[in-house]
Amino acid sequence: MTAVFAGLKVSAFLAWKTIERGNTGTLALTIMIIALIFVNLIFLPSIISGVVETFNTQSIDFDLGNIVVEPREGSQYIGGVTGLQKKIERVPGIIGTSPRIAVGVTLFYRGSNTASTLYGITPEDERSTTRIADFMTEGEFLANGDTDAIVMGAILAGREGEEGGGLPSLEGVMVGDSVEVAYPNDETRTYRVKGIFETQSFGVDTAAFVTGDEASEVLGLHDQASVILVKTEVDGREEGYKRELLSYGIQEEVWTFREKTGGVLDQAIQSFNIINTISTLVSLIIAVVVVFIVIFINTVNRRRQIGILKAIGIDQQIIINSYVLQVLFITAVGALAGIVLAAGMTAYLTAYPLVFPGGPVYPVVETSAVLRSIASLFAVSVLAGYIPAWQVAREDILSAIRG
């Protein structure tokens, strides 16, 4: 035991002297490369997590709430909405419900027209459930009792002289303008634009809202809705709330927002993960090659010295370990530098986020991803350092000394 400890002490001593008095340029370069590899290992997963995070928050905040209640199989609308809302809101932890009437409409403004989704909502309920009202760029959100007012997303409102490029656009609607809306039952209404919002979610920014009373009146509905969005106190426990709602005797279809969006996101994540796996493999292979070359050159250049060490009675394991310790040092400092670089990059991308179709994506660095990267980096480096050191150290003493 003491021999093992003394051996490690000698390995550490030799490793440290080599690092301290060796070529600082090569050392710095190697550490830099390890740091960059580390950043590369962290970067893509953090963006993927960011995309998932963005997609989830955007879905909850603007599109679906945490839980979605839909009409049961075969019906187009949920009936007895007011009663149902009360019932849902009695469940502890539910902090808001918002019934929405969804209808496909055609909007007309000056020369242009476009098809989009129009929601009939109760403004007060909508405010308690989604955050659209907080993202008005012009004008105001709807108020209870508005009958001739409409609010719409920035993409739908569009800009003068700019076509939507495939997305619904009225090419420059402003607050105060009048737009004409044709409902599927051939009713047509003219509304004054009360406000324009921008959530950065394409699906939301291409939609328009009127009050539920107005939509009900046009469509001839009474206390009915296409969907009820449910907001819970905390995110991430949707499954539990869903079970709770069902146990309260809700007869309608109940979905968590994840169940509603799952398919799309899962597919995207799968593709992302394939890219990530390739990038991780490439990074790790580069790490292996770099460490291998550095240690290989190091040991080959020191064949003679290694022979001398063995000749004066130093066990080859001590010599091999001294190279492994050098690699550990390089990897540790490299990973540390990598963490600093990654933190800088994360800070930058948080200040200037990447914009994806689902909204702005902030990198989310997960501890597990960092630990995984550090672990894999250490594993491959130690292996890549051990092999050349072992190869040279087991060489016959006299041939090593002869060089």
Added chain:
Amino acid sequence: MIVAEDLTRVYTMGRVKVRALGGVSLTVARGEFVGIMGASGSGKSTLLHILGLLDRPDSGSVTIDGTDVLALSDHRRTLFRLNRLGYVFQDYALIGELTALENVYLTSLVRGDQKEEYLGKSTEILRRVGLGDRINHRQSELSGGEQQRVAIARALVNNPSILLADEPCANLDSQTSKSILDLFARLNEELDQTIVMVSHEDWHKEYFCRVVTLRDGLIEEVTECRRA
């Protein structure tokens, strides 16, 4: 004490076989200072490598202080070199990244000695070889003679049972060579240090108790030079 019997060593280079040792027997008693001489290629280094456990003969036996060293595993041989032998190479063979002092105490570190003990011992031995004011210099900051003296200090620091030196003065001027040989003689006389040294300089003979002259891998003659 070294007892080597009937050592042979043949190098095979492709089809060509070179007989470096053709049956050499040699006994070195404790406290002797033995010189091994002979023409270039006569097998001096080959013999010293075998005695220093750096190489194995093709046949024959080597017993050092009663241990059959050829029967030891590689690991045991490494430990034997560490604890019992001191080896001085022709070209110093120092570790460039280490200072003189660090080069000397490295093997003590491996032996697990206490810090004060090995620092004291190493400083003392460096002072003894005349490098008391050079202990923190690295190889590149030392002259050839100084480097060789560091190598000798390194070989001596653990009080080896036998000091083996392969032409330790080959790269040195005669003034420096003389100081090294004087040092060996002093160690031999004062501390009763057993020394086996390879040389091809005739004037070195006066330092040796006994000279073993090799020729084509065989002992040509053994001369007693001075009484131990």
